[in-house]
Amino acid sequence: MTHLKRFCLAIVLPLFIGPAYAQDQAPAPEADAPTPSIFFDANGVDIAEFQWVNRLVVVFADSPADPRFAQQMEMLEALPEELAERDVIVLSDANPALKTALRTKYRPRGFMMVLVGKDGTVYLRKPLPWDVREISRSIDKLPTRQQEIRDRRLTQ
Structure with missing residues (x-):
């Protein structure tokens, strides 16, 4: 009888212990999944796609070597989560030869940073x-952001 009990335990016990052991050994899911980038090149971008969805920070320069352009991009890249929380997309345009639609619309002279609201203003x-x-x-301070903050408070 003891051999039969041992045999049954040897077969049945792994069925109960195996899943629990496998769960302990499974790799933990990543706490922070990689967030999509908020940084894009302005070439070929139609800003109408972002209206009522995202705010835009557009950074212009006559060259990517412009120290103000490099400094601005470093500052923006240091805290992307702050910008993403506010639905910001960063567009960069450091090549005036391309004559992008954004350059035509905003007419920068050298370095310029532009903040465009969700309404396109x-x-x-x-x-x-x-x-x-x-x-x-x-x-x-923008009215649409103030409304977003109020809406968020109501849903919490």
Whole structure:
């Protein structure tokens, strides 16, 4: 009888222990899945696609070697989650020879950073780099952002 019990335990026990053991050994799901990039080249972009969906930060320069352009992009890339939280897409245009639709519309002279609201309105034009904190404060004052904050409070 003892051999029969051992035999049954040897067959049945792994059926119960196996799944629990496998669950403990399974790799943990990643806490933070990679977030999609918010940075895009402005060439060929139709800003109408973003209306009522995203705010735009458009960074212009006459060359990617412009120190103001490099500084602005570094500041934006340092805190992408702050921008993503505010539905911001960053478009960069550092080649005036391409004559993009954005260059035609906003007519930059050298370096320029433009903040465009979800409604398509230009809210800021800056000739010098701005950090994410300053941009975020400006966005948070916009009427559509204020409404988003109120809506978020109601759903929580």
